[in-house]
Structure formats: C-alpha cells, structure tokens
Amino acid sequence: MSTESDHAKTANGTMEFRAGTPGRGGGIPLFAPPPVDQIAVEERAASLAKRSIKKAAKVAGLKLAIRMMDLTTLEGKDTAGKVRQLCRKALTPLDSDPSLGPCAAICVYPNFVAIAKEALAGSTVKVASVATAFPSGQSPLSIKLDDTKRAVDFGADEIDMVIDRGAMLAGDYAKVFDEIAATKEACRHAHLKVILETGELGTYDVVRKASDLAIAAGADFIKTSTGKVQPAATPPVTLVMLEAIRDHYYATGRKIGMKPAGGVRTAKQSLHYLVLVKETLGDAWLTPDLFRFGASALLNDVLMQLEKERTGVYQASEDFSKD
Amino acid sequence: MDEKKETAVAEASAASTAGVSTKKGGPLATAGSASSKARLRVAKAYKMYVGGAFVRSESGRYFQVKSDAGQTGPDPETVNVPRGSRKDVRDAVLSAKNAQEPWAARTAYNRGQILYRLAEVLESRKDELVMSLARGGLSADDAAREADAAVDRSVYYAGFADKVSALVASHNPVSGPHFGFSVPEPLGVVCVVAPPRPALLGLVSTVLPVITSGNSCVVLASDVDPRTAVVFAECLATSDLPGGVVNVLTGHPHELATQMAKHREVFGMDVWVDDDKLATDVEKAAADNVKRVKTHGLPAVEAWLDESGAQGIGWIERFLETKTIWHPVGL
Numbered sequence: 057m058s059t060e061s062d063h064a065k066t067a068n069g070t071m072e073f074r075a076g077t078p079g080r081g082g083g084i085p086l087f088a089p090p091p092v093d094q095i096a097v098e099e100r101a102a103s104l105a106k107r108s109i110k111k112a113a114k115v116a117g118l119k120l121a122i123r124m125m126d127l128t129t130l131e132g133k134d135t136a137g138k139v140r141q142l143c144r145k146a147l148t149p150l151d152s153d154p155s156l157g158p159c160a161a162i163c164v165y166p167n168f169v170a171i172a173k174e175a176l177a178g179s180t181v182k183v184a185s186v187a188t189a190f191p192s193g194q195s196p197l198s199i200k201l202d203d204t205k206r207a208v209d210f211g212a213d214e215i216d217m218v219i220d221r222g223a224m225l226a227g228d229y230a231k232v233f234d235e236i237a238a239t240k241e242a243c244r245h246a247h248l249k250v251i252l253e254t255g256e257l258g259t260y261d262v263v264r265k266a267s268d269l270a271i272a273a274g275a276d277f278i279k280t281s282t283g284k285v286q287p288a289a290t291p292p293v294t295l296v297m298l299e300a301i302r303d304h305y306y307a308t309g310r311k312i313g314m315k316p317a318g319g320v321r322t323a324k325q326s327l328h329y330l331v332l333v334k335e336t337l338g339d340a341w342l343t344p345d346l347f348r349f350g351a352s353a354l355l356n357d358v359l360m361q362l363e364k365e366r367t368g369v370y371q372a373s374e375d376f377s378k379d
Numbered sequence: 380m381d382e383k384k385e386t387a388v389a390e391a392s393a394a395s396t397a398g399v400s401t402k403k404g405g406p407l408a409t410a411g412s413a414s415s416k417a418r419l420r421v422a423k424a425y426k427m428y429v430g431g432a433f434v435r436s437e438s439g440r441y442f443q444v445k446s447d448a449g450q451t452g453p454d455p456e457t458v459n460v461p462r463g464s465r466k467d468v469r470d471a472v473l474s475a476k477n478a479q480e481p482w483a484a485r486t487a488y489n490r491g492q493i494l495y496r497l498a499e500v501l502e503s504r505k506d507e508l509v510m511s512l513a514r515g516g517l518s519a520d521d522a523a524r525e526a527d528a529a530v531d532r533s534v535y536y537a538g539f540a541d542k543v544s545a546l547v548a549s550h551n552p553v554s555g556p557h558f559g560f561s562v563p564e565p566l567g568v569v570c571v572v573a574p575p576r577p578a579l580l581g582l583v584s585t586v587l588p589v590i591t592s593g594n595s596c597v598v599l600a601s602d603v604d605p606r607t608a609v610v611f612a613e614c615l616a617t618s619d620l621p622g623g624v625v626n627v628l629t630g631h632p633h634e635l636a637t638q639m640a641k642h643r644e645v646f647g648m649d650v651w652v653d654d655d656k657l658a659t660d661v662e663k664a665a666a667d668n669v670k671r672v673k674t675h676g677l678p679a680v681e682a683w684l685d686e687s688g689a690q691g692i693g694w695i696e697r698f699l700e701t702k703t704i705w706h707p708v709g710l
Contacts, residue, residue, distance in 0.1 A: 369667060370469055372643035373476070 317350025431622015
C-alpha cells in the first residue's frame with residue numbers, strides 16, 4: 057500500500073504518482089492525463105452513431121453483442137429464484153435458437169454468487185459480483201476489501217468494484233489509487249472491473265483522469281456506471297474511456313477491457329457502441345474478453361431485433377421472457 | 380409616468396397606425412401603412428402525431444393534397460403531407476405500446492374526463508376543423524355538420540368511459556359454490572385504418588371507442604383529406620390525452636395496412652377500405668398472432684352521421700377482451 061511518501065506535489069500543485077507496487081499499472085511513472093476536448097468527443101461519438109448497419113452485418117453485430125453481455129440484476133428485491141432464472145437466460149437467451157449466446161457473464165450481489173455459480177456450472181458463463189460497498193463505495197477500506205474477498209471466496213470470477221467518487225472529486229487521487237490497488241490484491245485470480253460512475257464525475261476531464269488512474273492501479277476492465285445513477289453510460293463518455301485504453305495500449309502494450317453499463321437499452325444503441333470500439337481500438341477489442349455490455353433490458357431488445365430479421369415481422373415484447 | 384412622455388407615446392402610436400412617419404416617432408414609426416403591407420405567407424408543415432410529438436416521416440417521403448378549387452385559406456393550392464412508412468408504423472406502435480398500460484391503469488372516470496376535455500378543445504377549434512374540411516372539398520354546410528357531429532361523438536364516448544364495465548361485465552350463474560364474474564379488459568394496441576370520407580367524423584368515430592376502454596391506438600388517417608386529421612391531432616395534443624395513446628399517421632392504406640397487420644405487438648385491427656384484396660391481405664397477415672380483425676367496406680357518409688348506428692357500446696365492445704373469474708363463495 058502506498059504511503060504519503062510515494063506522492064509528491066509538483067510545482068504547479070498537481071499530484072504526481074508512482075505506482076504503489078512495482079510492476080503494477082504497466083509502469084506509467086507519472087499521472088498526467090491529457091485534457092479532453094468536450095465538443096470534439098461529443099461530435100465524434102455522434103458521428104459514429106450515424107452509421108447504418110443492416111442485414112447480415114446487423115445480425116452478426118447483434119449476435120456478438122449477446123455474447124458480450126453481462127446480464128445484470130442488482131436489486132434489493134433479488135431472490136435466488138430470480139438469479140437462477142437469469143442464469144438460464146444467460147445460457148440460452150432464446151429457446152428457439154440455441155445458436156445464440158451464451159452471454160459473457162451474469163452480474164449479481166455477493167449473496168447470490170454461489171447460487172449463480174451452481175446454476176452456471178460447466179458453462180463458459182462467468183459470474184461477476186459487485187463489491188466494495190456497491191453502489192456508493194462510501195465505507196471503510198477494510199469493509200470493502202472484506203466484501204471483495206468474500207465475493208471471491210463465494211466463487212466470483214470477476215469483481216466489479218466502485219471507486220470513491222467523493223475522493224476523486226476532492227482531488228484525493230492517492231486514496232482512489234490505493235483503494236483500487238488494494239482491491240486488485242484482494243481479487244487474487246478474479247478479474248477486476250473498476251466502475252468510475254461517470255454520471256457523478258461531472259466532466260470528461262475527470263473521467264479521463266479516473267480512467268488513467270484505474271488502469272494504472274491495476275484494473276483489468278474499466279466500467280462506466282453502477283446503473284444506479286443517471287446519466288449512466290453514454291457514447292461520448294465511453295469514447296473518452298476507450299481513448300484512455302488506447303493510449304495505455306500504445307504506451308505499454310497491455311490491453312484493458314471496457315464495459316459500458318446502464319443506459320444501453322436498444323439493439324441499435326448496442327451496435328453504435330460496437331462501432332465506437334472498432335473505430336477507437338480496432339477488431340482486437342471486439343471480443344467478450346475485452347468488451348462487455350452491462351445490461352438487463354438490452355438482451356430482449358436484441359432478441360426481438362434478431363427475430364425480426366429472421367421472420368421479417370416486428371415482435372411483441374410479451375413473447376420474450378422478462379428475466 | 381409624466382405627462383410629456385405619455386403624449387409622445389400616444390402621438391407615435393397614432394402616427395404608426397396612420398402610416399405617417401414622424402421624426403419623433405422613434406422605433407414605433409413605420410415607413411408605410413401596416414394594413415396595406417404584404418405579409419409573407421406562413422405556410423404550415425403538416426406532420427404526423429406519434430408519441431405526443433409532431434413528426435415527419437422517417438422516410439422523408441411526402442404525398443400531395445390539393446385544396447378544392449375556389450377555396451381560400453392560409454395554405455397554397457397544393458400541400459405536402461408526410462407519407463408514412465413501415466418504420467413510422469413501427470415507431471407509432473412502440474409509442475402506443477408504452478402508453479397503453481398507464482392509460483388503462485387510469486380510472487375510467489379520469490379517461491372520461493380527458494375525452495370530455497377533448498370535446499371542449501374540438502369545440503373551441505371547430506372553425507379550424509370546418510375550414511380544413513372545406514379545403515378538403517366539402518361544402519360549408521357539410522363541413523359544419525361533420526365537425527358538430529365529431530364534437531358530439533367525443534362527448535358521447537366521454538360519458539361512456541366509466542359505464543362500459545358496468546354494462547358489459549356480468550355475474551354469471553354457475554353450478555357450484557362459486558361466484559363467476561366476467562369483466563371486460565382492453566386488448567392493448569389497436570390499429571385503425573380510417574375511412575377516406577368523412578375524414579374527420581370517420582376518424583373520430585373509429586378511434587374514440589377504441590381508446591375509451593383503455594386500448595391505445597395507431598390510426599392511419601384518410602389519404603383524401605389528411606390535413607383535417609392533423610388538425611384533429613393538434614386537438615388531441617392539447618387535450619390532456621397522454622402522448623402515445625392516439626398516434627395519427629398519414630399515408631396510404633395499401634402501403635401501411637398490412638404492415639400494421641403483421642406487427643405482433645398489435646392485437647386488434649379496424650380496417651375501413653374499399654378494396655377487397657387489401658382487406659384479405661390484412662386478414663392473412665394478422666393471422667400470425669391471431670389479431671382481432673374487423674374489415675369493412677365504406678358506408679355512405681350519411682351513415683356516419685346516424686347516431687343510432689355510428690356510435691354505441693357495441694363499438695367499444697369490439698375491442699374488449701372478456702376475463703372470467705371463478706371465486707369460491709365464502710361461508
């Protein structure tokens with residue numbers, strides 16, 4: 057864990073970072089994210105969303121989107137039954153077409169990890185668990201680490217942690233960095249996704265800063281949102297994060313994954329995100345190992361569009377299982 | 380205000396209305412007479428009404444309608460009206476689907492209040508409706524008669540909203556210690572292909588009974604006089620009716636009716652066309668999800684004015700589903 061001596065104030069007052077543990081963070085010695093041009097980012101994201109994707113390309117894109125999906129249920133009213141149901145849906149999204157899916161993962165609270173693990177045994181579908189006092193992250197570090205360790209002990213393959221947005225906005229980057237690094241350690245073999253909760257960060261500059269920070273601290277994935285705050289994932293914010301991943305790849309050769317979550321509801325939106333990824337990071341990232349959608353409502357819309365392409369008839373929502 | 384200023388303002392306004400330029404006039408002075416100045420024509424863009432918003436066709440297509448010869452009004456002789464497409468149907472059905480449950484969840488009394496509010500708005504904009512009908516080719520008398528009937532029909536269904544269930548529901552005699560209730564429920568999204576004439580009354584007479592009971596509706600307006608349907612949509616938009624409960628498309632039945640019939644989110648079709656082949660195509664396409672389909676020829680315009688035939692609880696019942704419940708009798 058880093059201490060005060062690891063960080064130093066520069067002459068102009070910005071914090072310089074050295075990664076807390078040697079080897080972690082891919083060796084970026086200083087923390088100096090570039091500024092983000094808001095207008096350019098928004099225009100580029102909007103222009104990439106104008107592409108028309110039809111017929112075979114649309115079907116291929118939507119099938120890929122299903123395999124990239126982290127099917128999510130994070131409600132206070134979740135039950136074992138609902139989680140099992142969601143696992144079935146992740147394994148065979150559409151009964152009538154077994155070639156679809158399976159989804160990449162299902163994302164649940166720690167209490168349901170063991171249940172999901174059992175329901176998904178023998179499949180490729182991963183179990184992701186939120187941890188670190190999700191969704192606010194406003195608890196002592198020891199509790200967050202304990203939360204993480206227990207989720208991993210329950211069998212989680214992936215941990216979705218939240219950063220302390222209060223600390224991020226207050227400029228206490230060292231705290232944010234150290235918490236991510238410590239959580240990474242607590243994850244052991246499990247993959248770590250770091251939720252920035254961009255809806256609370258205010259500007260793209262802070263989003264970029266948080267992205268670089270999370271990547272340097274050891275994130276395997278960076279993720280936009282918890283889904284509990286509006287706005288959640290948006291194309292421009294995703295673009296900013298994808299550019300952070302790209303710059304890190306150019307600097308170190310290490311590939312970080314991306315997960316927009318919340319707010320992606322329609323098949324068309326999901327295709328636009330795939331375009332963003334392809335245009336920013338290239339084909340190498342168009343795989344469930346490096347790109348995920350955190351969603352619950354999206355899957356049914358994608359299935360409805362695929363059925364529409366297959367049959368030529370617009371589908372009714374009540375023909376598709378809700379969970 | 381002191382006296383001097385007041386006088387100056389009065390002089391200036393007098394000068395401007397008289398068209399006389401004065402040095403003292405300032406910004407209120409005008410060079411020429413305001414009354415004789417030629418105004419730019421403010422032409423209206425006729426748009427479809429989908430999800431509570433006025434939209435052009437996503438396809439960008441238009442068709443043209445002509446004003447009847449000799450008619451005067453704000454429009455030029457020929458105006459462009461959106462020519463709805465398959466995707467406009469899709470968008471409208473989605474809006475209708477999203478609006479239907481909250482609409483049905485309102486109390487029947489509240490739906491009645493809103494329909495009565497619609498009648499109020501129609502009444503206050505009757506001149507515009509009459510003018511639009513006249514530009515669509517009706518004589519002034521016929522137009523006025525049709526607009527009156529449309530307002531009255533709205534009042535009629537407003538009154539029915541909270542009475543339908545009492546009139547249609549039943550307590551059934553059953554053998555055994557049970558109560559048997561049959562209660563009406565709305566179907567969901569119902570698509571209407573309105574008759575070409577009467578453009579307003581046909582639309583009102585087919586759409587209102589559908590929504591009175593809690594269905595939502597996508598209606599394809601008359602393609603002979605689509606402008607009046609747009610004016611009607613403007614009345615809907617200002618009448619407390621939630622967006623999406625009625626969606627008004629303009630376009631051609633032979634392009635859109637089968638698209639409506641194919642859509643699986645649609646549960647009922649009410650089709651008024653003078654084309655047997657189209658009616659058959661609609662019935663075939665609707666069979667996919669076993670929609671309730673009513674196809675009709677085109678009755679004479681007079682028949683729509685007939686209050687004994689063109690309105691009634693039977694019109695509401697056509698798009699209701701009956702739910703029967705058995706409940707054990709208590710001790």
